[in-house]
Amino acid sequence: MTLDPEFLKYPMRRKGMDHDLYPAANLFEQPKVTWAGGKKIALWVTVAAEFFPLTPNEGGFRAAGHMATPFPDYRTFTTRDYGNRVAIYRLMDALAKAGVNVTAFTNSALIERTPALIDDIQAAGWEIAALGEDMNAVHYGGLDTALEQQQIETCLSAWADRGVTPKGWMSPGRGQSDVTLSLLKQAGVEWTADWGNDDMPFLMNDGPIAMPYTDEMEDRKCLTALGQDENIWSQQIIGAADLLSKEADTYGGRILHLALTPYVIGQPFRIKFLRDLLKQLMTRDDIWSATGSQICTAWQNNTKA
Template identity: 40%
Template structure:
């Protein structure tokens, strides 16, 4: 059997990246970031406000936490719903008591269905960012461009009463088509948190800034997907903080992202572990909480220099 020569024709084969979304950059070569006030490590706390539809599709893939049992999967649906009814308020209380302003990645359908929760998030001082439309509407091939553009637009519209100048975007389950970043930029967003390839922000060619969401350190990844204990989860966050603080001594400011999922860590048997973890992190010299807007303000020169 022989292959046609065109089989080996890949126009993006070259040194560096196989796309033009952003320039190749190694963190070791990046300019130093100064968060001010003696802060070497910015603690960026994010909270996911998701909506899992009861009739959610199983394709193109089932996202983490997706309803996988035959319809109606009430066991999984109500467990996820618990987070938005109960768990989020435990998290907001723990964060508020420590002066931490979280970034809330809110899905459009969640905002549309739960305006009272949105009011409470706003009252707690949360920084709003878009989390896509719902866990049943993933951004993945073969989603047509116009349908994807419409999902982004209606998500922005649903959040607009609480965040008229919405800046951040995170696709459901970090899903993307090849055009998602361009459509997000086209819709007027300023940053995106779907890419897990850096510890610090970096600029896209289309004007977006990529924010470093630490997917592997999320409570959903460690506690739900990997079935590890809260002690193991907290230990891994602590190890990450120690290493990043050490690197920041010579390389400049670093960011530690802590993502909290209300139906995972908002449970009564885990909330004390969240509080203890935050106290341990906030007790580290050189660490302080920062919102996405604060972080981007300190890193603005990276975008200007690109």
């Protein structure tokens, strides 16, 4: 048995990254950032408003939360739909009561499917960021570039028709192809939430700014994928806030990203934990609650040479 000799060659082995998407960096050597009011932590709360079609996509990969059983997977489809009908309203009330600014990653398919929900998201003052057309519209290596361009256009033009210009973008399932970043930049997107490799924003070589998406503290990952207790989930977020606040003393303002999924955290038996967590966060004196675009702009203003 012999392996193809290509496996013992390392063509991208060099100083820095093994690709040209962004340069290597050390978080602790970045310029210091100062947030509004001198707060140590920018709290970035995002809500996923997702539409999972009953017939899932076949190419690439299936986004987290998608259909699991053979067709028709009514149990998953309706569980996700519960998020957009019921649970998201619990989140709206809890977030409004705590005075949190919110970014909603929203599938453009919801503009037609659930127009009342889009009205309510806008009335709540949430920032709308793009999330592709629906959770089938994934980006992945091997996707035809013309098709990919079309996916982006379908989504952004639907928002334009609705009178919304999303500055932020998250790809469904956060997947990208080799050219997604440059296509998004060409389409006018200012920042993305696909990259989870830093605690602060950073510049791509040819693409929108990468905002620090923190999947390790997502409700979906912690409470459903890992089956953690709700108290443990919220304790971890408070723990993160404490550490980031301490780091901010030396290294400048930090970002705490909290990703919420209505069908997960908006369940009747869970909503109390979100209310309690938001209260704990919003009564601290070191937190500035802001949308993705507000944080991104503040970061740009701070780091411009």
